[in-house]
Amino acid sequence: xxxxxALASVILLGIVPQQSEAIVIYTGWExxxxxxxxxxxxxxxxxxRWTSDDxxxxxxxxxDGARDSISVFHYTGGSPYVDNKGPFRDRLExxxxxxxxxxxxxxxxLDYGDNGTFTCDAKNPPDIVGRASSVRxxxxxxxxxxxxxxxxxxxxxxxxxxxxxxxxxxxxxxLVARRVFNLSVSKHGKKGKxxxxxxxxx
Amino acid sequence: xxxxxxxxxxxxxxxxxxxxxxTIVSAWTTGSxxxxxxxxxxxxxxxxxxxxxxxxxxxxxxxxxLMILSIIFSFISLxxxxxxxxxxxxxxxxxxxxxFQILASLFVMSGAVIYTVMSPNWVPVSEAYGWAYILAWVxxxxxxxxxxxYVILRKRE
Numbered sequence: 001x002x003x004x005x006a007l008a009s010v011i012l013l014g015i016v017p018q019q020s021e022a023i024v025i026y027t028g029w030e031x032x033x034x035x036x037x038x039x040x041x042x043x044x045x046x047x048x049r050w051t052s053d054d055x056x057x058x059x060x061x062x063x064d065g066a067r068d069s070i071s072v073f074h075y076t077g078g079s080p081y082v083d084n085k086g087p088f089r090d091r092l093e094x095x096x097x098x099x100x101x102x103x104x105x106x107x108x109x110l111d112y113g114d115n116g117t118f119t120c121d122a123k124n125p126p127d128i129v130g131r132a133s134s135v136r137x138x139x140x141x142x143x144x145x146x147x148x149x150x151x152x153x154x155x156x157x158x159x160x161x162x163x164x165x166x167x168x169x170x171x172x173x174x175l176v177a178r179r180v181f182n183l184s185v186s187k188h189g190k191k192g193k194x195x196x197x198x199x200x201x202x
Numbered sequence: 203x204x205x206x207x208x209x210x211x212x213x214x215x216x217x218x219x220x221x222x223x224x225t226i227v228s229a230w231t232t233g234s235x236x237x238x239x240x241x242x243x244x245x246x247x248x249x250x251x252x253x254x255x256x257x258x259x260x261x262x263x264x265x266x267x268l269m270i271l272s273i274i275f276s277f278i279s280l281x282x283x284x285x286x287x288x289x290x291x292x293x294x295x296x297x298x299x300x301x302f303q304i305l306a307s308l309f310v311m312s313g314a315v316i317y318t319v320m321s322p323n324w325v326p327v328s329e330a331y332g333w334a335y336i337l338a339w340v341x342x343x344x345x346x347x348x349x350x351x352y353v354i355l356r357k358r359e
Contacts, residue, residue, distance in 0.1 A: 150263035
Protein backbone atom coordinates (compact mmCIF):
# COMPACT_ATOMS: atom_id res chain seq x y z
CA UNK A 1 0.00 0.00 0.00
CA UNK A 2 2.70 2.45 1.01
CA UNK A 3 4.86 1.55 -1.98
CA UNK A 4 1.93 2.14 -4.32
CA UNK A 5 1.35 5.56 -2.70
CA ALA A 6 5.03 6.47 -3.01
CA LEU A 7 5.08 5.39 -6.64
CA ALA A 8 1.93 7.38 -7.40
CA SER A 9 3.31 10.55 -5.78
CA VAL A 10 6.60 10.28 -7.68
CA ILE A 11 4.72 9.85 -10.96
CA LEU A 12 2.47 12.81 -10.14
CA LEU A 13 5.43 15.01 -9.27
CA GLY A 14 6.93 13.97 -12.57
CA ILE A 15 3.80 14.81 -14.58
CA VAL A 16 2.53 18.03 -12.97
CA PRO A 17 5.61 20.25 -13.54
CA GLN A 18 5.51 19.36 -17.24
CA GLN A 19 2.01 20.80 -17.48
CA SER A 20 2.88 24.00 -15.65
CA GLU A 21 6.06 24.42 -17.65
CA ALA A 22 6.15 27.54 -19.67
CA ILE A 23 8.85 30.12 -19.95
CA VAL A 24 7.85 33.75 -19.30
CA ILE A 25 9.98 36.42 -20.93
CA TYR A 26 10.25 39.97 -19.62
CA THR A 27 11.38 42.98 -21.56
CA GLY A 28 10.37 46.59 -21.17
CA TRP A 29 7.28 47.96 -22.88
CA GLU A 30 8.71 51.08 -24.46
CA UNK A 31 12.10 52.79 -24.40
CA UNK A 32 12.88 56.40 -25.19
CA UNK A 33 16.33 57.56 -26.19
CA UNK A 34 18.09 60.56 -27.68
CA UNK A 35 19.76 60.51 -31.07
CA UNK A 36 23.38 59.50 -30.80
CA UNK A 37 23.05 57.95 -27.37
CA UNK A 38 23.35 54.33 -26.27
CA UNK A 39 20.55 52.24 -24.90
CA UNK A 40 20.42 48.92 -23.11
CA UNK A 41 17.51 46.67 -23.99
CA UNK A 42 16.95 44.23 -21.19
CA UNK A 43 15.51 40.74 -21.51
CA UNK A 44 15.11 38.17 -18.79
CA UNK A 45 12.94 35.15 -18.25
CA UNK A 46 11.26 33.08 -15.59
CA UNK A 47 11.33 29.31 -15.78
CA UNK A 48 10.54 26.54 -13.34
CA ARG A 49 13.63 24.67 -14.38
CA TRP A 50 17.21 25.39 -13.49
CA THR A 51 19.08 27.44 -16.05
CA SER A 52 20.45 24.89 -18.45
CA ASP A 53 23.74 25.08 -20.30
CA ASP A 54 21.86 25.12 -23.59
CA UNK A 55 19.94 28.32 -22.78
CA UNK A 56 19.45 30.46 -25.88
CA UNK A 57 18.56 34.15 -26.32
CA UNK A 58 17.41 35.56 -29.61
CA UNK A 59 16.72 39.21 -30.51
CA UNK A 60 14.97 40.26 -33.69
CA UNK A 61 14.14 43.72 -35.00
CA UNK A 62 11.22 45.03 -37.03
CA UNK A 63 11.52 48.61 -38.20
CA ASP A 64 8.53 50.97 -37.96
CA GLY A 65 6.52 50.43 -41.09
CA ALA A 66 8.35 47.30 -42.16
CA ARG A 67 6.43 44.10 -42.65
CA ASP A 68 8.91 41.49 -41.52
CA SER A 69 11.55 41.27 -38.86
CA ILE A 70 15.21 40.42 -39.10
CA SER A 71 17.29 38.59 -36.57
CA VAL A 72 20.02 40.71 -34.97
CA PHE A 73 21.38 38.66 -32.08
CA HIS A 74 21.60 35.05 -31.04
CA TYR A 75 23.19 33.44 -28.04
CA THR A 76 23.63 29.71 -28.09
CA GLY A 77 26.04 27.07 -26.93
CA GLY A 78 27.64 29.51 -24.54
CA SER A 79 28.63 32.11 -27.18
CA PRO A 80 26.91 35.28 -28.38
CA TYR A 81 26.58 36.00 -32.09
CA VAL A 82 25.93 39.63 -32.97
CA ASP A 83 24.66 41.16 -36.19
CA ASN A 84 27.54 41.63 -38.63
CA LYS A 85 25.66 42.31 -41.86
CA GLY A 86 22.46 44.11 -40.98
CA PRO A 87 21.61 47.62 -39.81
CA PHE A 88 23.24 47.12 -36.42
CA ARG A 89 26.66 45.84 -37.46
CA ASP A 90 29.37 47.15 -35.14
CA ARG A 91 26.70 48.85 -33.01
CA LEU A 92 25.38 45.90 -31.06
CA GLU A 93 27.00 44.45 -28.00
CA UNK A 94 25.97 41.67 -25.69
CA UNK A 95 25.96 42.81 -22.07
CA UNK A 96 23.86 40.12 -20.53
CA UNK A 97 24.65 37.24 -18.21
CA UNK A 98 22.98 34.04 -19.36
CA UNK A 99 23.86 32.29 -16.15
CA UNK A 100 21.67 34.80 -14.36
CA UNK A 101 18.96 34.61 -17.04
CA UNK A 102 19.85 38.06 -18.41
CA UNK A 103 20.00 38.41 -22.17
CA UNK A 104 20.36 42.20 -22.50
CA UNK A 105 21.94 43.90 -25.48
CA UNK A 106 23.47 47.34 -25.83
CA UNK A 107 22.73 49.48 -28.88
CA UNK A 108 25.22 52.24 -29.57
CA UNK A 109 24.95 55.53 -31.45
CA LEU A 110 21.21 55.49 -32.12
CA ASP A 111 19.69 57.04 -35.17
CA TYR A 112 16.13 57.78 -36.32
CA GLY A 113 16.22 54.68 -38.51
CA ASP A 114 16.40 52.55 -35.36
CA ASN A 115 12.81 53.30 -34.42
CA GLY A 116 11.01 50.01 -34.26
CA THR A 117 10.13 46.94 -32.24
CA PHE A 118 12.72 44.62 -30.72
CA THR A 119 11.57 41.11 -29.82
CA CYS A 120 13.40 38.87 -27.38
CA ASP A 121 12.87 35.14 -27.39
CA ALA A 122 14.53 32.93 -24.82
CA LYS A 123 14.59 29.18 -24.48
CA ASN A 124 15.67 27.14 -21.50
CA PRO A 125 15.70 23.52 -22.60
CA PRO A 126 13.58 21.51 -21.89
CA ASP A 127 11.44 24.54 -21.10
CA ILE A 128 10.83 25.86 -24.56
CA VAL A 129 7.16 26.76 -24.70
CA GLY A 130 6.66 30.48 -24.24
CA ARG A 131 5.74 33.76 -25.89
CA ALA A 132 8.37 36.18 -27.10
CA SER A 133 8.22 39.65 -25.61
CA SER A 134 8.61 42.94 -27.49
CA VAL A 135 9.95 46.33 -26.54
CA ARG A 136 9.35 49.42 -28.65
CA UNK A 137 12.23 51.85 -29.22
CA UNK A 138 11.55 55.54 -29.80
CA UNK A 139 14.39 57.82 -30.78
CA UNK A 140 13.97 61.55 -30.13
CA UNK A 141 15.91 64.61 -31.09
CA UNK A 142 15.29 66.05 -27.69
CA UNK A 143 13.43 64.55 -24.80
CA UNK A 144 9.86 65.85 -24.96
CA UNK A 145 8.44 67.66 -22.00
CA UNK A 146 6.36 65.32 -19.92
CA UNK A 147 2.63 65.63 -20.30
CA UNK A 148 1.16 68.01 -17.81
CA UNK A 149 4.28 69.75 -16.54
CA UNK A 150 3.59 73.07 -18.20
CA UNK A 151 -0.14 72.69 -17.57
CA UNK A 152 0.43 72.27 -13.87
CA UNK A 153 2.94 75.09 -13.80
CA UNK A 154 0.57 77.58 -15.43
CA UNK A 155 -2.36 76.59 -13.22
CA UNK A 156 -0.22 76.72 -10.10
CA UNK A 157 1.22 80.11 -11.01
CA UNK A 158 -2.16 81.70 -11.68
CA UNK A 159 -3.78 80.28 -8.56
CA UNK A 160 -0.75 81.29 -6.52
CA UNK A 161 -1.03 84.81 -7.91
CA UNK A 162 -4.71 84.84 -6.97
CA UNK A 163 -3.96 83.78 -3.41
CA UNK A 164 -1.19 86.38 -3.22
CA UNK A 165 -3.52 89.15 -4.42
CA UNK A 166 -6.16 88.16 -1.86
CA UNK A 167 -3.61 88.03 0.93
CA UNK A 168 -2.15 91.41 -0.01
CA UNK A 169 -5.63 92.92 -0.21
CA UNK A 170 -6.55 91.79 3.27
CA UNK A 171 -3.15 92.80 4.61
CA UNK A 172 -3.51 96.29 3.16
CA UNK A 173 -6.98 96.57 4.61
CA UNK A 174 -5.68 95.51 8.00
CA LEU A 175 -2.73 97.94 7.90
CA VAL A 176 -4.77 100.87 6.67
CA ALA A 177 -7.30 100.26 9.43
CA ARG A 178 -4.50 100.29 12.00
CA ARG A 179 -2.97 103.51 10.68
CA VAL A 180 -6.30 105.30 10.38
CA PHE A 181 -7.11 104.32 13.93
CA ASN A 182 -3.74 105.60 15.20
CA LEU A 183 -3.96 108.85 13.23
CA SER A 184 -7.44 109.79 14.42
CA VAL A 185 -6.58 109.08 18.06
CA SER A 186 -3.31 111.11 18.02
CA LYS A 187 -5.14 114.00 16.32
CA HIS A 188 -7.67 114.22 19.13
CA GLY A 189 -4.97 113.71 21.74
CA LYS A 190 -6.87 111.09 23.71
CA LYS A 191 -5.15 108.34 25.60
CA GLY A 192 -5.84 105.11 23.77
CA LYS A 193 -5.77 101.52 24.68
CA UNK A 194 -3.57 98.76 23.42
CA UNK A 195 -1.73 99.75 20.28
CA UNK A 196 -2.04 103.50 20.76
CA UNK A 197 -0.61 103.21 24.25
CA UNK A 198 2.42 101.34 22.96
CA UNK A 199 2.81 103.88 20.17
CA UNK A 200 2.96 106.78 22.65
CA UNK A 201 5.35 104.92 24.89
CA UNK A 202 7.73 104.62 21.94
CA UNK B 203 -36.57 89.80 -8.74
CA UNK B 204 -36.42 86.10 -8.10
CA UNK B 205 -36.93 85.44 -11.80
CA UNK B 206 -34.00 87.69 -12.65
CA UNK B 207 -31.86 85.90 -10.12
CA UNK B 208 -32.82 82.54 -11.51
CA UNK B 209 -32.07 83.71 -15.03
CA UNK B 210 -28.62 84.94 -14.06
CA UNK B 211 -27.75 81.73 -12.24
CA UNK B 212 -28.93 79.65 -15.19
CA UNK B 213 -26.81 81.70 -17.56
CA UNK B 214 -23.77 81.23 -15.35
CA UNK B 215 -24.41 77.52 -14.99
CA UNK B 216 -24.84 77.16 -18.75
CA UNK B 217 -21.48 78.83 -19.38
CA UNK B 218 -19.89 76.54 -16.79
CA UNK B 219 -21.37 73.40 -18.31
CA UNK B 220 -20.21 74.45 -21.78
CA UNK B 221 -16.71 74.98 -20.44
CA UNK B 222 -16.72 71.54 -18.83
CA UNK B 223 -17.96 69.73 -21.92
CA UNK B 224 -15.60 71.57 -24.20
CA THR B 225 -12.57 70.73 -22.09
CA ILE B 226 -13.33 67.06 -21.61
CA VAL B 227 -14.87 65.79 -24.83
CA SER B 228 -12.48 64.59 -27.50
CA ALA B 229 -13.68 66.56 -30.50
CA TRP B 230 -11.64 69.71 -31.03
CA THR B 231 -10.50 68.55 -34.44
CA THR B 232 -12.20 65.89 -36.46
CA GLY B 233 -11.28 64.29 -39.71
CA SER B 234 -12.41 61.29 -41.64
CA UNK B 235 -10.07 58.94 -39.82
CA UNK B 236 -9.13 60.67 -36.63
CA UNK B 237 -10.32 62.96 -33.92
CA UNK B 238 -8.23 64.82 -31.45
CA UNK B 239 -8.74 67.10 -28.54
CA UNK B 240 -6.67 68.74 -25.86
CA UNK B 241 -5.66 65.46 -24.27
CA UNK B 242 -5.40 62.79 -26.97
CA UNK B 243 -4.79 62.27 -30.63
CA UNK B 244 -6.91 59.32 -31.64
CA UNK B 245 -6.86 57.83 -35.09
CA UNK B 246 -8.05 54.71 -36.85
CA UNK B 247 -5.23 53.95 -39.22
CA UNK B 248 -3.94 50.62 -40.43
CA UNK B 249 -6.63 48.57 -38.82
CA UNK B 250 -6.82 49.69 -35.23
CA UNK B 251 -8.00 52.56 -33.09
CA UNK B 252 -5.25 53.91 -30.94
CA UNK B 253 -4.70 57.12 -29.05
CA UNK B 254 -1.45 58.90 -28.37
CA UNK B 255 -1.37 61.27 -25.43
CA UNK B 256 -0.94 64.86 -26.52
CA UNK B 257 2.45 65.40 -24.94
CA UNK B 258 4.10 66.89 -27.97
CA UNK B 259 4.22 70.61 -27.73
CA UNK B 260 4.27 73.19 -25.03
CA UNK B 261 1.36 75.13 -26.51
CA UNK B 262 -1.18 72.35 -26.17
CA UNK B 263 -0.33 72.19 -22.48
CA UNK B 264 -0.86 75.94 -22.25
CA UNK B 265 -4.30 75.50 -23.84
CA UNK B 266 -5.09 72.72 -21.37
CA UNK B 267 -4.06 74.94 -18.47
CA LEU B 268 -6.11 77.91 -19.70
CA MET B 269 -9.25 75.81 -20.15
CA ILE B 270 -8.90 74.29 -16.68
CA LEU B 271 -8.27 77.72 -15.17
CA SER B 272 -11.38 79.10 -16.82
CA ILE B 273 -13.44 76.28 -15.27
CA ILE B 274 -11.90 76.95 -11.86
CA PHE B 275 -12.53 80.68 -12.06
CA SER B 276 -16.10 80.15 -13.19
CA PHE B 277 -16.68 77.85 -10.23
CA ILE B 278 -15.17 80.37 -7.83
CA SER B 279 -17.35 83.05 -9.38
CA LEU B 280 -20.51 80.99 -8.83
CA UNK B 281 -19.50 80.32 -5.24
CA UNK B 282 -18.74 84.01 -4.63
CA UNK B 283 -22.10 84.98 -6.16
CA UNK B 284 -23.95 82.98 -3.54
CA UNK B 285 -21.70 84.34 -0.81
CA UNK B 286 -22.23 87.93 -1.88
CA UNK B 287 -25.96 87.36 -2.31
CA UNK B 288 -26.29 86.86 1.44
CA UNK B 289 -23.59 89.19 2.74
CA UNK B 290 -23.70 92.21 0.44
CA UNK B 291 -25.25 95.47 1.63
CA UNK B 292 -28.29 96.87 -0.10
CA UNK B 293 -27.31 98.67 -3.30
CA UNK B 294 -23.97 96.93 -3.49
CA UNK B 295 -22.55 95.49 -6.66
CA UNK B 296 -21.49 91.91 -7.31
CA UNK B 297 -18.16 93.24 -8.38
CA UNK B 298 -15.86 90.39 -7.34
CA UNK B 299 -18.20 87.79 -8.85
CA UNK B 300 -18.23 89.67 -12.12
CA UNK B 301 -14.45 90.05 -12.16
CA PHE B 302 -13.90 86.33 -11.74
CA GLN B 303 -16.42 85.47 -14.44
CA ILE B 304 -14.85 87.96 -16.84
CA LEU B 305 -11.42 86.49 -16.11
CA ALA B 306 -12.82 83.02 -16.86
CA SER B 307 -14.13 84.22 -20.21
CA LEU B 308 -10.76 85.79 -21.02
CA PHE B 309 -9.01 82.49 -20.25
CA VAL B 310 -11.35 80.60 -22.56
CA MET B 311 -10.75 83.13 -25.29
CA SER B 312 -6.98 82.96 -25.00
CA GLY B 313 -7.12 79.17 -24.94
CA ALA B 314 -9.23 79.01 -28.07
CA VAL B 315 -7.06 81.61 -29.82
CA ILE B 316 -3.85 79.76 -28.99
CA TYR B 317 -5.39 76.50 -30.21
CA THR B 318 -6.49 78.11 -33.47
CA VAL B 319 -3.09 79.60 -34.14
CA MET B 320 -1.00 76.57 -33.18
CA SER B 321 -3.21 73.73 -34.39
CA PRO B 322 -1.39 73.23 -37.72
CA ASN B 323 1.53 72.04 -35.60
CA TRP B 324 -0.10 68.96 -34.24
CA VAL B 325 -3.02 68.03 -36.48
CA PRO B 326 -3.04 67.89 -40.28
CA VAL B 327 -4.37 71.02 -41.94
CA SER B 328 -6.97 69.06 -43.88
CA GLU B 329 -9.01 68.31 -40.79
CA ALA B 330 -11.96 70.39 -39.68
CA TYR B 331 -12.59 71.88 -36.28
CA GLY B 332 -14.87 69.79 -34.10
CA TRP B 333 -17.88 70.75 -32.06
CA ALA B 334 -16.04 70.90 -28.74
CA TYR B 335 -13.89 73.64 -30.22
CA ILE B 336 -17.02 75.55 -31.25
CA LEU B 337 -18.44 75.10 -27.74
CA ALA B 338 -15.37 76.82 -26.35
CA TRP B 339 -15.99 79.80 -28.60
CA VAL B 340 -19.68 79.87 -27.58
CA UNK B 341 -18.79 79.69 -23.90
CA UNK B 342 -16.58 82.78 -24.21
CA UNK B 343 -19.33 85.38 -24.97
CA UNK B 344 -21.73 83.69 -22.57
CA UNK B 345 -19.25 83.98 -19.75
CA UNK B 346 -18.38 87.55 -20.74
CA UNK B 347 -22.02 88.64 -20.77
CA UNK B 348 -22.64 86.88 -17.48
CA UNK B 349 -19.67 88.64 -15.90
CA UNK B 350 -20.75 92.04 -17.19
CA UNK B 351 -24.25 91.50 -15.81
CA TYR B 352 -22.75 90.81 -12.42
CA VAL B 353 -20.70 93.97 -12.53
CA ILE B 354 -23.70 96.10 -13.48
CA LEU B 355 -26.23 94.38 -11.21
CA ARG B 356 -27.10 96.02 -7.93
CA LYS B 357 -28.51 94.21 -4.95
CA ARG B 358 -32.01 95.27 -3.98
CA GLU B 359 -34.46 94.49 -1.16
